[in-house]
Amino acid sequence: MTRKTVKSTKRPGATKAVTEGSGNVFADLGLPNPEQELMKARLTLRIHRIIQDRGMTQMEAAEALGIKQPHVSWLMNNRAGSFSVGRLLEFLTRLGQDVEVTVRPTRRDHGEMSVTLG
Secondary structure, three states, rough: OEEEEEEOOOOOOEEEEEEEOOOHHHOOOOOOOHHHHHHHHHHHHHHHHHHHHOOOOOOHHHHHHOOOHHHHHHHHHHHHHHHHHHHHHHHHHOOOOOOOOOOOOOOOOOOOOOOOOO
């Protein structure tokens, strides 16, 4: 993260410090497993959009996903913390999506996780 100073729009001549994020808010906040949390957030957003685009009620979505309606509410409000990445991938396949997982060697000491949504 980089820190820079920008001019304030409210008071002429005043400045304020702004910290530019890394692209992963979970890492910026120092939360554990930030790559996994970002992946879950992106998968949850995709599930949300599919349900919304299809005009499904939460009850219809619950039936399609094989879960209870309150759990659909969690998904729709981006509260997917209780769902594993694997479970979210299963939800996507139940919604008619193909899911492809690619594993390849890294050139660094530690690999990373990412999601590419097409």
